[in-house]
Amino acid sequence: MREPGGEGSGTGSLLHRGRAAGELAWQAQPAAVAGSLVVVLLMGTAPVATAWLTKLVLDGLAGDGGRSVLLPLAAALGVAGLALVVLPHVSEYLTGQLHRGLQRLIYDRLFRAVNADPGLSRFENPSFHDELRLAHEAGQNAPQQIVGSSLAICQGLLTLLGFMATLTVLSPVMVVIVIAAALPSARVQLALSRRRARTMWGISSNTRRQIFFSALLTSPDAAKEVRLFGLGDFLRTRMLTELKTVNEAERDLDRRTLRSQGLLSLLGAAVAAGGLFWAVLAATAGGLSVGDVSVFVAAVAGVQTALTSIVGQWASAHNALLMFGHYLGVVQADPGLPVPAEPTALPPLREGIELRDVWFRYDDEHPWVLRGVDLFIPHGQAVALVGLNGAGKSTLVKLLCRLYDPVRGSIHWDGVDLRDMRPADLRERIGVVFQDYMSYDLTAGENIMLGDLAAGADPELVRTAARRAGIHDTLADLPKGYDTLLSRIFFGDDEDQQAGVVLSGGQWQRLALARALMRHHRDLLILDEPSSGLDAEAEHAVHLGLRRHRAGRTSVLISHRLGALREADLIVVLSEGKIAERGSHRELVALGGEYARLFALQASGYEPTSAVPAEGSMEDSAEESMSTAAPGPRPAMG
């Protein structure tokens, strides 16, 4: 369910959020906060002092004030004027310092919190992405806005009190009128602020989609298909449609703001004009001096400006507090995957990993992907998972890595439930390459080193992993060897700013394999389609190497090329979320079931007499051939 992080949400009251923002500011930049407070004090009192000094100078000039009185007053007026000119620049510098310090601290906390979630579910929830986008946006300026507005409110209050005292001396009625005229403004501003926060939440998905379509239009990964399928106009139109929705919502808000503020400004101007009229009448009747009129005019303008500023700043702070709720919502959220308070220590694998009646679906509304899987992966053995597309193979390995928890049933590491251990401890013992591996816009060496940051500091270990994955020679021949940047969107950091190098799909896959092999000594090695993009020779070499390397180690291997799996100690056929068959290659072929059918189908592709399917039969067999993945097994190699 999509819930905005409004005032009543679990992220606390506005006061709580304000305190949190203040604490963050103090931790980030105590000197800038203290300096800003001093500046606020000076800037808040300077306008009142200026108005009074002006009155005294004018009265001195109109009366018989001597040089001895007027000169110090003029000097003081000069100092006050100077302060009013210089202090805004000091304030701007301090605000900048505070902004930079806060932003660093805020993003540090935000991304720490995002990283602290060991599971994947939250990342697959659109509401989380809406919240994250607003949290990110709030991180850019909400706490800064809250602190800045609070300081501005303090400054406004100082000025307001000074001018109100002044007005009270001259016309107490005027104080009441000016304040009464400001009250509707306060109500309207707060209502607008709430509406703005609701609108931002409402258009969050549209904004994300607009960013998504813009990114597709410029992404080097998408550029090929966008051009070949002529998708440019289609994506641009979709992007503009989302932008139109965003713009319309913002325009409605701006119109509402314009209407309300226009009326309120008229009211303020009418009050100021009425006050001036009264002051002139009182002066002509001899009730006020010239200086009194000047300080009265300054006081009415000062009270109105201060009130407008206070109300405006409060509305901005209010809006920022509502937005800041999204930030706190993400930072204070419980992890999607529970982490035990007292985790069980995770010893090296001795017996094996057991799935006990594991049921899993990605969401309550989604169909079951795994339906009661019982499987034992013995220590030191290679287990292969086979099945059609969507059978649940990758899901099963994601559960083994505890990226999700089973909905029913459990998974045990030497008898210990994975839920009772720290996910980070578990992952320390696992090496994985997924079929949808990452390609990082970093150097070749860094792309491998990421597999084990600690061990990756040793270049020899990186090279060994690359040799095992059969990519060493390719990388060594790159312009800067392992230091070559593999990127199409960045230049290298070095002086010559050389453009990055582009690898082929199979080369990237070997690099991903090398990354996983940085963890070759881990207890469990999971290889999900490690060779789907390799040429026949490379696949043969990689599988030979892997088999040698896996000997005596626990591994789980997924491949649609059944020839690559035939040496596995145990082959498990998954079908519609259940284990349909299990046994060695020989046993399963003898069984004559699904595995035997798939294996025969793939092997037939290599028969010289293999017939071209008759017209029409392509569609029938399309789904099967998709799942068995061309170009099929190489039984001779297996």
Ligand SMILES: Nc1ncnc2c1ncn2[C@@H]1O[C@H](COP(=O)(O)OP(=O)(O)OP(=O)(O)O)[C@@H](O)[C@H]1O
């Ligand atoms: N993150 C996800 N959220 C929702 N459903 C998912 C997610 N990942 C996979 N699925 C669904 O779960 C089912 C099993 O997917 P899975 O990737 O485990 O299959 P697979 O056997 O590895 O398939 P393939 O051979 O195509 O790689 C599919 O129906 C898929 O649509």
